[in-house]
Amino acid sequence: MGYMPQRFGLYQDLTVDENIDFFMDIFGISGPDRKERRERYLGFSNLLPFVDRLVGNLSGGMKQKLGLACVLVHQPEVLILDEPTNGVDPVSRQEFWDILAEMKREGMTILISTAYLDEGEKCDHLAIMHKSRILDTATPAEIRSHFPDLEEAMIHRIQEVDGELAHDNFKI
Structure with a gap:
């Protein structure tokens, strides 16, 4: 299971690469899987050009995409997201949803809370609270x-x- 709160706990004084490495260490990902997953999740998050940038210098949308990449490195079957696009610019928001669509196509179950009702249209099933x-x-x-x-x-x-x-x- 993967969980991403509204503001994911990234290390602001580490680079993008150091953050993803940290989470791969936590999940025990090593060998060829490590390089493959790093390339995959940073790649489709459009963060590969920023691997050497300190997280504290990233935009809010980039931080959210990095947070998602860090949650995905262990390839959970179920992903729970708490308002992941709140305060994120429209381009990053769309990129974020593109990543989720890819995860869904691969069979991942995704639970998401959102205040953006247009995002609800992208879901298979809704619970209005x-x-x-x-x-x-x-x-x-x-x-x-x-x-x-x-x-x-x-x-x-x-x-x-x-x-x-x-x-x-x-x-x-």
Whole structure:
């Protein structure tokens, strides 16, 4: 299993290469696998040109992609991501999702929390949550079936639930 929190714990005073090496050491990756995985994950993260750059000098999007590469080096079957693209520029966000699409094609199960509903459209199945409650679980198409998009569907569902909660609060 791999887990990446919203702000992954990279070492700011190490280079991109040193960070990926550190995580490969933790996961016990050695020999030919080490070089192959380094090239693969830094390559499709578009970070190979930056291997000698200190992480503290990377953009937010580059840090997030490096964090993902570090989580992926042990090739987990299940990947859990907590708002991984929050505050990331649009280009890095798209690159991040391209990486996830590749992992999905390879059979990885991915659980992701996101506040960006356009990202929900890229998922096979959604759970809409509000105030620590799961309101709905379905495919994106099923959730937005009566609305123009996921955002409208979610707003409607939240207002519906908040109305129920407000009504429940007035019961004596």
